[in-house]
Amino acid sequence: MLPESEHAITSTDKTFLLLRKDIVEGVISSGSKLSETELSTNYSVSRAVIREAINRLESCHLVESKANVGARVVSISTEGLMELYQVREALEGMAARLAAINMTDDEIADLNTLLGTHFQTVKEGQTYYQEAGDLDFHYRIILGSKNSQLISILMDSIYHLIRMYRVQLGMSGPRVTTAFGEHKQIVQAISNRDAELAEMLMRRHILYSKNSLQLKLSGKLQAKMKAL
Amino acid sequence: MLPESEHAITSTDKTFLLLRKDIVEGVISSGSKLSETELSTNYSVSRAVIREAINRLESCHLVESKANVGARVVSISTEGLMELYQVREALEGMAARLAAINMTDDEIADLNTLLGTHFQTVKEGQTYYQEAGDLDFHYRIILGSKNSQLISILMDSIYHLIRMYRVQLGMSGPRVTTAFGEHKQIVQAISNRDAELAEMLMRRHILYSKNSLQLKLSGKLQAKMKAL
DNA sequence: TATCCCTATATTGTCGACAATTATGGTAAA
DNA sequence: TTTACCATAATTGTCGACAATATAGGGATA
Incomplete structure (x- = not known):
C-alpha cells in the first residue's frame, strides 16, 4: 500500500x-x-x-x-468587507489565544525563524512581505490553534472571500510598514505562552488592518467622485 | 406579482x-x-x-x-465539542459586542421583555427555560449583530452541530439555575450600549457553559468506567 | 495458517435527457 | 405610450443509465 x-x-x-x-x-x-x-x-x-x-x-x-x-x-460592498474583518478579528483572535497554548516549542521556533526572514526582506526594502509573507504568518498561527473548526472556517471560506474583495476593490496587500512590528509583538506573546496578550494583539492587528482598508476605500471613493 | x-x-x-x-x-x-x-x-x-x-x-x-x-x-468526541464552544465563544462574543452597537432601541426593548417572561418561568419553577428560552435569547443577540457573515456561520452550521452533540452525548439543555443571571447581565450591558462589557460577559457565559458541559461529560465517563 | 493477488460485487462519479419553472418578447387593450 | 397578458424560449430541477473506483471474498502460494 x-x-x-x-x-x-x-x-x-x-x-x-x-x-x-x-x-x-x-x-x-x-x-x-x-x-x-x-x-x-x-x-x-x-x-x-x-x-x-x-x-x-x-x-x-x-x-x-x-x-x-x-x-x-456575491456582489461586493465596503460594508461586506468590514463584516468579514469583524468575523476575522473574532476568529483569529481566538486562534492566536489557542496557538499560544497549543503550539509546540518547535512550531514556535519555526514561527520566530519566519519572522526573521521577514525582517530581512523588510530591511532590504523588498515588497515580497506584502502578500505572501503576511498570509504565511497568519496561516501558521491559525493552524497552530489546533482547532479544526476554526481552521476550516478561516481557511476554506473567509480567506478566499477576503482575497476576492481585495482583488475586486483594487486593493493591494496589507499595510507594509507597520505590520511587521505588530507581527513581532504577537510572536513574542505566543513565545511567552501569554494567551490573553496574543489574542489582544492579534485583534488589534486585524482592527488596524480593517481601519486602514476603510481609509483606502473612502479615498478611492472620493477619487471617483472627483473624476465626475 | x-x-x-x-x-x-x-x-x-x-x-x-x-x-x-x-x-x-x-x-x-x-x-x-x-x-x-x-x-x-x-x-x-x-x-x-x-x-x-x-x-x-x-x-x-x-x-x-x-x-x-x-x-x-461526523463522529463525536468531547474534544470536538470543546472546539465548537471555543469558536462559539469567539463568534458570539463578537455578536454581543456588535449587538450593543447595532440593535435598535425597539429590539433591545423586546429583548428585555423576553428576559422578563423568562424570569416568570424561572420563578414558577418551570423547565421551559432550559431549551427553547436559552436558544431564543442567543438567537436574538446573534441576529442583533446585523453581521450577515456572523449570522450565517452560527445559525447555519454551529448551532446544528452543537445540538447534534448534545443529543448524541445524552446531555439535556444548558445549565438552568445560574444562566438566567448571566443573561440578565448581558442584556443590561447591551441596554447600556456597552459593547466591550457585552462581549466580555457573553464570552464568560459561554465559557461557563463549556466548563459545565465538560464536567458533566467527565462524570458520565466515570459512571461508564464504574459500570465495567 | 498467514499473506498476497485476482476476480466479482457494490458504491460513487459523470453524463445526457426530460420535467418543471422562470425569463423573454410580442400582441392587444386601455 | 403604457400596461397586462400570453406563447415561446431559455434555464434550472430531477431522473435513470453508464463509467470509474473502491470494497469483499476466494483461491493460490509460501
Whole structure:
C-alpha cells in the first residue's frame, strides 16, 4: 500500500478549484450570473459537475443562488468587507489565544525563524512581505490553534472571500510598514505562552488592518467622485 | 406579482432538511455511513437529490465525505465539542459586542421583555427555560449583530452541530439555575450600549457553559468506567 | 495458517435527457 | 405610450443509465 494515500481528486474538485480561482481573481466578475450550461461548455464537464462545484462555492459564501433562478457571484460592498474583518478579528483572535497554548516549542521556533526572514526582506526594502509573507504568518498561527473548526472556517471560506474583495476593490496587500512590528509583538506573546496578550494583539492587528482598508476605500471613493 | 415571493422550496431542500433533522436528532447515528442508493430509496428521491443534500450537510460540518468512498456522519468526541464552544465563544462574543452597537432601541426593548417572561418561568419553577428560552435569547443577540457573515456561520452550521452533540452525548439543555443571571447581565450591558462589557460577559457565559458541559461529560465517563 | 493477488460485487462519479419553472418578447387593450 | 397578458424560449430541477473506483471474498502460494 502507498505510504499515505491522499484522497483522490475528482473532476468536480478540479472544476471547483478552477471556478474559485477565476472568481477570486476577478476573471468572473462579482455580481455576474453563473449559467450552468455556459460553464459546462467552457470547462468541458457535465452540468452535474458544475452544479456540485457551484454548491461548494455557495458554502464558501462566494456565490449566492436562488431556486429555479440560478447562482450569482456575491456582489461586493465596503460594508461586506468590514463584516468579514469583524468575523476575522473574532476568529483569529481566538486562534492566536489557542496557538499560544497549543503550539509546540518547535512550531514556535519555526514561527520566530519566519519572522526573521521577514525582517530581512523588510530591511532590504523588498515588497515580497506584502502578500505572501503576511498570509504565511497568519496561516501558521491559525493552524497552530489546533482547532479544526476554526481552521476550516478561516481557511476554506473567509480567506478566499477576503482575497476576492481585495482583488475586486483594487486593493493591494496589507499595510507594509507597520505590520511587521505588530507581527513581532504577537510572536513574542505566543513565545511567552501569554494567551490573553496574543489574542489582544492579534485583534488589534486585524482592527488596524480593517481601519486602514476603510481609509483606502473612502479615498478611492472620493477619487471617483472627483473624476465626475 | 405576489407581495414578497419567498424563494421556492425544491425537493433537494426538503430532503436536506429531513436528513439534517434525522442526523441532529440521532435517528441516523453519528459515525454511520450515508449510502446514496439506500437514502435515495428511503427518502424516495433520486441519487442526484441525495448527493446535493449530502453536499450541503458537509458544508455544515455535519458529515464528512471522501472521494470514491462516500460520506459518514461526523463522529463525536468531547474534544470536538470543546472546539465548537471555543469558536462559539469567539463568534458570539463578537455578536454581543456588535449587538450593543447595532440593535435598535425597539429590539433591545423586546429583548428585555423576553428576559422578563423568562424570569416568570424561572420563578414558577418551570423547565421551559432550559431549551427553547436559552436558544431564543442567543438567537436574538446573534441576529442583533446585523453581521450577515456572523449570522450565517452560527445559525447555519454551529448551532446544528452543537445540538447534534448534545443529543448524541445524552446531555439535556444548558445549565438552568445560574444562566438566567448571566443573561440578565448581558442584556443590561447591551441596554447600556456597552459593547466591550457585552462581549466580555457573553464570552464568560459561554465559557461557563463549556466548563459545565465538560464536567458533566467527565462524570458520565466515570459512571461508564464504574459500570465495567 | 498467514499473506498476497485476482476476480466479482457494490458504491460513487459523470453524463445526457426530460420535467418543471422562470425569463423573454410580442400582441392587444386601455 | 403604457400596461397586462400570453406563447415561446431559455434555464434550472430531477431522473435513470453508464463509467470509474473502491470494497469483499476466494483461491493460490509460501
